[in-house]
Amino acid sequence: MDGMVEENGTSTGAGPADPLGSASSSAPASAPHVVAVTSIVQLTLPTQAPSAQSVIQPNQQSVIQTASNIQSVQLPKGNVILVSKPSSVIHTTQGTLQTLQIKPEPNSLVSTQGQSCSDDSCSGDESPKRKYREMLTRRPSYRKILNDLGGAEIAVIPAGALQTESGLHTLAVSGGGAGGAIVQYSTNQDEHFYVPGPMLEDQTRKRELRLLKNREAARECRRKKKEYIKCLENRVAVLENQNKALIEELKSLKELYCQQKTE
């Protein structure tokens, strides 16, 4: 899931390619697209509190990163936002369509200008992929967190483990200290083995740590995945609106053409 999502942009990267990435460039390239629209609204996003409605949430480790904040804009029904793309064959002149040009912030991975630095296709001093990774995933390691918490002492003996119940057997317990052996084993396949000796105790501790980390990683991964899907759904809605507007426009142009023809 390395694919990046850009609002109305092209999806790049080796990950799951944006299934909708080509939707905005499917218009015939031969004839310039004249839309009955009025104004172009250029919007530079302020660094204010984010809208609660935004699908793309800032300040979280997210698949979809924003430079700072994202604002949602409520438009009256029937209006459509076109995110400006220099290469687009769609041009606006007058009418009810509005174009948003979102000025990219230096660190933003979200590009609405038809270009993105979210993958290898972008040349630069540093690997964009690396930058992306650092931005998205760098956080204090769990080891560091555990150290900060004071020693990473993870208990390996569950409550009641000294009883010989449910396949859990006590062999022996030796003296305290760091090298004190935890001497238990389980006959259940899925249970962990607790075998005497500091080295194996260390192995057990490492395993617990690994499981803890992976648990957290899985949670985070699922959160990102949900966010990604949300964003895709959002894009579907945007593109559907766009499609509707284009159909309407085509209709009116046809009517206009027929009128002029009969005159």
Added chain:
DNA sequence: ACCTGGTTTCGTCATTGAGA
């Protein structure tokens, strides 16, 4: 109230790719 099939959530394992 109980059953059942579908969905969601969570933990774990295996694998992969990047960085040291």
Added chain:
DNA sequence: TCTCAATGACGAAACCAGGT
């Protein structure tokens, strides 16, 4: 080569809606 974070796959448990 080793380590580690990310993620797909899988199974188990929880949850929910509809039927009886």
